[in-house]
Amino acid sequence: MAYVAVKGGERAIDNAHAWLAEDRRGDISVPELTTAQIQEQLGRSVDRVMAEGSLYAPDLAALAIKQAQGDLIEAAFLLRAFRTTLPRFAASSPVDTAEMSVRRRISAVFKDMPGGQILGPTYDYTHRLIDFARAAGFEPPPAAEEEADTAAMPRIHDILGHEGLMEADADTTGEPGDITREPLSFPASRDLRLQSLARGDEGFLLAMGYSTQRGWGGSHPFVGELRVGEVAIEITPPELGFAIDIGDITLTECQMVNQFKGSKTQPPQFTRGYGLVFGHAERKAMAMSLVDRALRAEELGESATAPGQSQEFVISHCDNIEATGFVEHLKLPHYVDFQSELETIRRMRAEAIKEAAE
Amino acid sequence: MSGYNFAYLDEQTKRMIRRAILKAVAIPGHQIPFGSREMPLPYCWGTGGIQVTAAILGPNDTLKVIDQGADDTTNAVSIRRFFARTAGVATTTHTEAATVIQTRHRIPEVPLTENQILVYQVPMPEPLAKLEPERAETTRMHGLAEYGLMHVKLYEDITRFGHVSISYDYPVMVAGRYLMSPSPIPAFDNPKMHMMPALQLFGAGREKRIYAVPPYTPVVSLDFDDHPFRATRAPHTCGLCGSKDSYLDEVVTDDRGGRLYVCSDTDFCEGRREAGEIGEQAA
Numbered sequence: 184m185a186y187v188a189v190k191g192g193e194r195a196i197d198n199a200h201a202w203l204a205e206d207r208r209g210d211i212s213v214p215e216l217t218t219a220q221i222q223e224q225l226g227r228s229v230d231r232v233m234a235e236g237s238l239y240a241p242d243l244a245a246l247a248i249k250q251a252q253g254d255l256i257e258a259a260f261l262l263r264a265f266r267t268t269l270p271r272f273a274a275s276s277p278v279d280t281a282e283m284s285v286r287r288r289i290s291a292v293f294k295d296m297p298g299g300q301i302l303g304p305t306y307d308y309t310h311r312l313i314d315f316a317r318a319a320g321f322e323p324p325p326a327a328e329e330e331a332d333t334a335a336m337p338r339i340h341d342i343l344g345h346e347g348l349m350e351a352d353a354d355t356t357g358e359p360g361d362i363t364r365e366p367l368s369f370p371a372s373r374d375l376r377l378q379s380l381a382r383g384d385e386g387f388l389l390a391m392g393y394s395t396q397r398g399w400g401g402s403h404p405f406v407g408e409l410r411v412g413e414v415a416i417e418i419t420p421p422e423l424g425f426a427i428d429i430g431d432i433t434l435t436e437c438q439m440v441n442q443f444k445g446s447k448t449q450p451p452q453f454t455r456g457y458g459l460v461f462g463h464a465e466r467k468a469m470a471m472s473l474v475d476r477a478l479r480a481e482e483l484g485e486s487a488t489a490p491g492q493s494q495e496f497v498i499s500h501c502d503n504i505e506a507t508g509f510v511e512h513l514k515l516p517h518y519v520d521f522q523s524e525l526e527t528i529r530r531m532r533a534e535a536i537k538e539a540a541e
Numbered sequence: 542m543s544g545y546n547f548a549y550l551d552e553q554t555k556r557m558i559r560r561a562i563l564k565a566v567a568i569p570g571h572q573i574p575f576g577s578r579e580m581p582l583p584y585c586w587g588t589g590g591i592q593v594t595a596a597i598l599g600p601n602d603t604l605k606v607i608d609q610g611a612d613d614t615t616n617a618v619s620i621r622r623f624f625a626r627t628a629g630v631a632t633t634t635h636t637e638a639a640t641v642i643q644t645r646h647r648i649p650e651v652p653l654t655e656n657q658i659l660v661y662q663v664p665m666p667e668p669l670a671k672l673e674p675e676r677a678e679t680t681r682m683h684g685l686a687e688y689g690l691m692h693v694k695l696y697e698d699i700t701r702f703g704h705v706s707i708s709y710d711y712p713v714m715v716a717g718r719y720l721m722s723p724s725p726i727p728a729f730d731n732p733k734m735h736m737m738p739a740l741q742l743f744g745a746g747r748e749k750r751i752y753a754v755p756p757y758t759p760v761v762s763l764d765f766d767d768h769p770f771r772a773t774r775a776p777h778t779c780g781l782c783g784s785k786d787s788y789l790d791e792v793v794t795d796d797r798g799g800r801l802y803v804c805s806d807t808d809f810c811e812g813r814r815e816a817g818e819i820g821e822q823a824a
Binding site: 192193195196260263264266267268270363364365366367368369370495499504505507508509511512515516517518519520522523524525526527530531534 | 545549551574575576577578579580581583584585586588608609610613614615616617618619645646647664674675676677680702703704706708709710725726727728729747749750773774775788789790791805
């Protein structure tokens with residue numbers, strides 16, 4: 184092989200991009216996917232990309248999924264890189280999930296409660312049989328309809344809180360932090376932890392939450408309530424002085440109820456882990472609430488020994504955009520470092536061989 | 542590029558980064574947390590360096606970008622293009638012609654001047670991270686200048702191997718106060734940081750830290766009196782330009798152990814060849 188100095192980086196990149204564009208499109212005899220199709224028919228992917236991309240924009244998320252060939256982390260990355268360029272006009276008022284237009288709401292701790300159990304569109308009780316008929320196209324018969332129940336749906340702590348059995352909401356006065364503007368430091372307060380978890384990787388949080396159930400952290404969780412639906416977003420422009428509704432977003436909220444043995448200052452009561460995620464994302468919201476509760480170990484005077492209870496471990500590693508960057512950067516050249524390692528290992532080997540000979 | 546501000550980031554963000562840079566310059570070697578933004582390139586591919594460069598770049602600057610010492614490695618090409626596209630600044634491969642040099646893993650062979658800024662891309666800004674993973678603890682150690690752990694690591698290396706086994710990202714003391722990661726440059730480059738006339742800025746995007754070495758600041762690689770720091774390089778000459786003292790890359794030329802050693806700093810090597818220096822394996 185004759186050595187050709189590694190010229191041609193420019194042309195190589197252009198050619199690679201052209202090939203990628205072709206690869207992305209696939210066989211051109213197959214019709215091109217539209218973003219409307221992705222948005223309508225791959226809604227759970229769109230939701231995941233919005234949550235991990237930290238931007239509520241279904242049309243952009245659908246486009247990102249198309250551009251990334253369905254690689255959801257890559258799509259979330261596209262969304263994040265776009266999000267970072269957006270000016271910030273205002274901060275919304277806290278959303279009130281008690282006012283949610285609920286399409287799914289279940290509790291595992293009470294058979295019935297005010298507002299009732301609403302299964303909604305769920306995979307929970309489907310049989311996971313591949314439906315071969317669907318491959319040929321499928322028009323579902325219309326689902327049964329009923330007038331929406333406008334009765335208020337109190338949240339689980341509103342029901343159990345009266346007796347003091349459930350810890351009260353945390354103090355919500357003061358400005359929450361913002362992990363997209365201020366770098367995290369540890370220990371991190373709960374508002375910052377929840378922000379990190381809300382945009383954290385679903386798979387990572389699932390595994391961490393799972394580990395706390397399997398004895399790595401000793402949690403005893405119950406789904407106090409899981410609800411999915413639309414909430415209104417309001418902002419108060421300073422020039423108006425009153426709140427205006429700027430649109431609805433879909434949210435999934437999970438209140439996970441956990442035992443708490445009590446401490447010197449507090450009698451035993453139930454504590455909560457909290458999950459709130461963009462879109463319809465039950466697995467993520469539940470995992471988030473498990474991890475949130477586990478990360479409160481120190482605050483509640485429990486011994487924090489498991490990975491799922493370590494703030495630094497969980498929060499520093501839950502962001503898949505950061506994680507994929509560090510892992511995949513290993514593809515970048517490391518000739519220089521490797522060269523210095525080569526010299527070191529040659530020297531160490533030479534010394535070891537010399538010693539062995541003596 | 543339409544739809545984006547000069548050098549991609551908005552002016553408020555750049556101002557925030559500049560404030561962090563000013564703090565970093567005021568406390569040499571100390572890591573300053575900053576509100577690192579997502580960039581359109583992946584973390585660890587230079588987002589920290591890119592943010593620092595974006596914050597300091599002006600329309601009259603001339604930018605050079607190197608990776609592994611070379612201007613033509615794909616990531617260097619990609620970052621140079623990014624700024625050519627978003628800032629429209631002049632770019633160059635000539636070290637002397639650049640006012641801002643963004644680098645990954647190398648310091649150019651040609652000494653830099655007071656009119657230049659060297660921006661390092663940093664993957665892990667915390668020099669103690671491999672010894673103590675908890676950031677809260679390492680912050681305390683820096684606060685107390687408690688660096689015994691690192692000295693013990695070096696000492697253990699010497700007792701086991703007869704020498705320090707760190708060959709790149711070799712820890713340095715800055716201005717006699719802060720232990721600092723020089724980024725994964727080969728230890729060979731460490732002495733160049735000492736009393737460098739150019740401002741050295743370090744950006745770690747994923748880890749959200751900026752730090753700096755102001756011009757003419759003492760930077761000392763950790764060592765012991767009886768085991769002084771040694772900068773090592775492959776004991777060869779450059780096959781293309783014949784340089785005896787530049788840092789060399791080892792190129793595998795066949796499957797029978799054939800090797801070609803060439804300068805990792807491509808601009809340095811080209812400059813020497815243009816001046817008539819010829820290595821033994823130059824075509």
